[in-house]
Amino acid sequence: MAAPLADRLRPQSLDDIVGQHHLLDPDKALRRIIDSGVIPNMIFYGPSGIGKTTLASIIAKKTNRSLYKLNGTTASTADIRSVVDQLDTFAAPNGILLYLDEIQYFNKKQQQTLLEFIENGQITLIASTTENPYFYIYNAILSRATVFEFKPVEKEDVLLAVQRAFRFMEQEQNRKIQVEDGAAEVIASACSGDVRKAMNAVELCVLSGDEKDGSCFVTLEKAKELTQRSALRYDRAGDEHYDILSAFQKSMRGSDPDAALHYLARLIVAGDLPSICRRLMVCACEDVGLAYPQIIPIVKAAVDAAMQVGFPEARIPLADAVVLVCNAPKSNSAYCAINAAIADIQKGRIGNIPRQLQNKHYDGEDNPNKGQFYKYPHDYPDKWVEQQYLPYELKDVRYYKYGQNKTEQAYQAYWSRIKGENK
Template sequence: MQPLADRLRPEKIEDMIGQSHIIGEGKVLNKIIKNQSIPNMIFFGPPGTGKTTLANIIANTTGKKYVKLNAVNCGVKEIKEVIDTTKQDLFSYNGIILMLDEIQAMNRKQQQALLEVIEDGSVTLIASTADNPYFVIYKAILSRSSIFEFKAIDKSDIFKGLKRAVDKIEGLYSYESIKIDDEALDCIAETCNGDMRSALNKLELAFNLGIDVPSNSVNVSLDTVIQSSSLKRLSYDRGGDDGYSILSAFHKSLRGSDADASIHYLARLIKAEDMQGITRRLLCVASEDVGLAVPQAITITEACVSSALQLGFPEARIPLAQATIYLAQCPKSDSVIKAIDSALYDLDNLETGDIPIHLKDAHYLGAKNLSRGVDYKYPHNYVNHYVKQQYLPDAICDKVYYNHGNNKNELAFKHYWDNLKK
């Protein structure tokens, strides 16, 4: 039997759940469909958010022949053969819409060859992918396509979609009574990860589990859903957009001193067991965002990271959480990264000049004949181990790369050196 998600697939744009930012009244895709001037398009976003459904609706609305292929199990040769066969019937259609699912499965050469299929204008490409298209799709295809991002569907919209599905289910079956509790639907909406197809699959499974043959009835309660459901699936692709976005949110939450958000994103990363991603971010934050405001932060963080690597999961979660909460609460300073990035920028963009001759290596015979190190003043021979002399090259001798951060530690050092250098 056809899955419930397919039997209840919307046939009109008004019946779609979610994606109001692109298909709502007055939004860009809504206008495109009404004008029936369909460009090549790339739909990207999580599974179960309506990419295939919308492509089908576009084809039906515009009177075009709908051809759906999956790039995982077909190449350009197979695509061309299907298109050529379909073109024989084009007298009764207004062109062809090629829905190519999982386009990221095609390599660069295959994607280049795909251009031949869409160049003559008789075929409109709608490609879909769960990955960021800028990571996985050939630039020539990107430049010929409009890109639309599909977002995970809100829990409230998932719930509405499930309620609508319940109304339709009653017409699909001939049971004496069908009772599906709102609590059950709410649980499904909470655990489907913004995936409408997953929500309908969960509903169908719970529905089948709730069938009572003797009474010819169906009763789906919260307990029924819990019995039929597995753990919530988290969206995480270590090398893709989801993975980078979670790491980005983790780092920015640490930088923003939000311990609760930092722990939340750490939990996501722990669920994915991305030890390398976690430890790299923690060590980076210790220097980039805490830096000299708390100089010992790097030492404490390194100790926590070392402990986590020795322990492995699941115990590693404890020192990783310790480092996360500690770094989130530390005073912040970006003086370190600003200093080094400014110096690197000058190396790339300025003529910085030669090292002052009194700083050059003088530990070899004949160095004095070249005046190397002759005028160097050894700071430890002076009061407070300091003496004023030029260290930067002449061309940038007045450059200031390090500016003290406005925090207790750096201001203490600034006060010390300001007084001494007077």
């Protein structure tokens, strides 16, 4: 069985790797470290298919170290000890470079097994992860390693890899491969920065291409057909999930309906209805808030409708709600106020509840000033009377500040008049 094209065409030198210019250009730190031949323990962080494994292989080759690969999803502590047993043998005369893919799946005990050997330099660890290492890797490993973040490869760089892949397959199959204008660009755009995915698409396009006079024709339509769903990079438990949700909410907060609808569409295609509904409700309350308080029940009704009808029809009330949130005036005054109040509580700024607000029904004999002295606001003009509501220790604290929008400015004007007249 032939290896996938991505493996057959794996780069053999640093200059062959596409993308990652921020790490591998001649003047960048990681490139200089590799060229020095003195390799520290490193963690490669980034999405799949962008060169992490390839780079580890090239590093091992450049430093004449024996490369051992383990995967965190399948490797055990016994596998680690088997690698350690190769130290100081003919199998690893210059030391070992251990490439540990998906290290986030290693538990604490497994990661601790590595510590002794990566500390004394007998094993150089290059670990890779698609998840944020500061959340998933234990501090003992992090403190002994340098984190390098890999980024999705830009379309222009992926295009170079796609064109090289077509040339490679042409030589491999010893026949002409003709690629219709725009087909390579479609593949490069649709892979979402994942070079491996682009290589797979190239191979599928060639294998399913039209045959004519001993040549293979890859049409634009075929490229679109084979890559139509490839652009969606989504993992409900991974960083990409939270990145899309973050972009979705920030686009609504920023009043950009086009961007918000784009991220909504990505979430719809992924089928993530609960996350859409939650972020919509949060945004209506947090970002529109008191500037247009009626939006909260409106968005709630749209969310309920979406949950009841399900996809594909759910996209309609969701789109209505997203566009409404984007176009509504914005105020986070209540959001800021409750955050400030919670911060005070967490700091211990609590104080005693004023007596007039307590649930008192009788006074003890030791209280010389009997009575609750609560003033019932409805008994006073405009249903307001001045009295102390906050604990006396916090009597001058102000958590809420009126927002600069028509609704809250009307509230402010109303209460300024009432409270000024009735003092």
